[in-house]
Amino acid sequence: QVQLQQWGAGLLKPSETLSLTCTVYGVSLSGYYWSWIRQPPGKGLEWIGEISDSGSSNYNPSLKSRVSISGDTSKNQFSLKLSSVTAADTAVYYCARRANLENWGQGTLVTVSS
Amino acid sequence: DVVMTQSPLSLPVTLGQPASISCRSSQSLEHSDGNTYLNWFQQRPGQSPRRLIYKVSKRDSGVPDRFSGSGSGTDFTLKISRVEAEDVGVYYCMQATHWPRTFGGGTKVEIK
Numbered sequence: 765q766v767q768l769q770q771w772g773a774g775l776l777k778p779s780e781t782l783s784l785t786c787t788v789y790g791v792s793l794s795g796y797y798w799s800w801i802r803q804p805p806g807k808g809l810e811w812i813g814e815i816s817d818s819g820s821s822n823y824n825p826s827l828k829s830r831v832s833i834s835g836d837t838s839k840n841q842f843s844l845k846l847s848s849v850t851a852a853d854t855a856v857y858y859c860a861r862r863a864n865l866e867n868w869g870q871g872t873l874v875t876v877s878s
Numbered sequence: 879d880v881v882m883t884q885s886p887l888s889l890p891v892t893l894g895q896p897a898s899i900s901c902r903s904s905q906s907l908e909h910s911d912g913n914t915y916l917n918w919f920q921q922r923p924g925q926s927p928r929r930l931i932y933k934v935s936k937r938d939s940g941v942p943d944r945f946s947g948s949g950s951g952t953d954f955t956l957k958i959s960r961v962e963a964e965d966v967g968v969y970y971c972m973q974a975t976h977w978p979r980t981f982g983g984g985t986k987v988e989i990k
Contacts, residue, residue: 811979824978868926
């Protein structure tokens with residue numbers, strides 16, 4: 765059974781860097797794409813980006829200058845970093861398996877406030 | 879970016895009655911590999927989204943067979959044959975053929 769457990773800081777100040785990690789259980793990081801998605805409170809879903817098992821990544825152009833996704837196969841984890849956050853980055857952030865988002869993490873609410 | 883347009887925005891349904899959600903894309907979702915990467919997700923209140931349908935019509939494991947997906951090209955539909963109380967939530971379509979991946983705005987299914 766595939767499970768994704770995510771964690772990271774839930775409260776940030778403007779201009780800080782958001783950092784979240786997703787640990788994968790039940791399947792190896794190798795052989796799949798791994799994705800990050802976010803959902804502002806009361807709104808719809810926004811795709812942030814993805815990383816392949818070979819380490820190549822694709823990002824949403826709207827965030828590309830600030831986002832980085834990396835993977836650590838030794839720990840079976842992948843991570844998201846989003847720099848220079850503002851209140852507009854306040855959202856629940858989800859990690860997911862595959863480009864088609866087959867399995868999802870539990871979500872992490874990240875609030876950006878001074 | 880490929881724009882995904884869902885309708886209706888809100889769908890009040892009587893228990894036991896059918897429901898249908900439309901999703902239209904601004905470009906064809908047929909990939910050069912021959913697959914069409916159109917997915918449907920259900921998000922119950924307070925929960926993470928859950929994938930129901932992938933590649934237009936393939937049901938995920940554990941998804942009741944009252945859910946079905948159809949369509950091709952730019953026009954897709956999710957149908958619930960007989961709505962049950964546990965189907966309440968927001969449904970999203972999402973394309974994974976083109977970058978960036980994009981979602982529809984969501985359809986809220988509620989019981990009348």
